[in-house]
Every structure is written in C-alpha cells, then in structure tokens.
Amino acid sequence: MTGKGKWPAAPELLANLFDERLVGAACVGRANLFDDHRHGEDEQQTADRHAEAARICGRCPVRDQCDTAAAELDRAASGVWAGRVRNAGRPIGRPPRVAS
Numbered sequence: 636m637t638g639k640g641k642w643p644a645a646p647e648l649l650a651n652l653f654d655e656r657l658v659g660a661a662c663v664g665r666a667n668l669f670d671d672h673r674h675g676e677d678e679q680q681t682a683d684r685h686a687e688a689a690r691i692c693g694r695c696p697v698r699d700q701c702d703t704a705a706a707e708l709d710r711a712a713s714g715v716w717a718g719r720v721r722n723a724g725r726p727i728g729r730p731p732r733v734a735s
C-alpha cells in the first residue's frame with residue numbers, strides 16, 4: 636500500500652492478487668517506489684525514485700514475466716514495470732497521439 640486509503644500500485648496488486656506469473660516479485664511491499672508521479676514530488680525526486688525501483692527490478696526473479704504482463708496491459712500499466720517507466724504522466728484511457 637502507498638498510504639492510508641490508497642490502492643497498491645499495479646505491480647504489487649498483480650503480484651499479490653491477480654497474476655500468478657508475478658509471484659515472488661521483488662517489488663512486493665515497495666510499491667511506493669514504483670508509482671508514476673506522486674503528488675508533491677518534483678521531476679528529480681520522481682527520477683531518483685524510479686531509478687531505485689529499476690534497481691530492484693534488476694534483481695527480480697520474474698522480470699521477464701512482468702515485462703510480458705506490462706505489454707499485455709499496454710497503456711494501463713503506469714509507473715515502473717520490469718525496470719522501465721511506462722506511460723509516465725498519461726491518464727489511463729487517454730487515447731495515444733496519432734501522427735497525421
């Protein structure tokens with residue numbers, strides 16, 4: 636959990652509840668590091684936090700499975716998944732920009 640009254644970040648939620656592929660994930664209990672932008676945080680703080688999250692991903696035994704899960708979720712995956720920041724700052728459900 637990221638705080639009282641808040642939902643856990645998606646990787647932790649999946650690891651704990653939905654996706655058996657992510658059992659044993661190194662991020663369990665560290666979801667606060669993996670969130671997208673957090674209220675009151677400046678860009679450098681977000682970058683530092685995400686770098687810490689990516690280091691955890693680097694030693695995660697289910698990193699490949701996480702990358703697959705993130706690809707399946709596509710734009711619904713935000714924050715750090717499998718060592719990469721996904722959909723930073725993009726609200727879920729917002730259509731991608733299409734070149735004309």
Ligand code: SF4
Nearest residue numbers: 660662692695701717
């Ligand atoms: S690769 Fe990273 S985000 Fe994915 S399950 Fe492992 S620690 Fe969590």
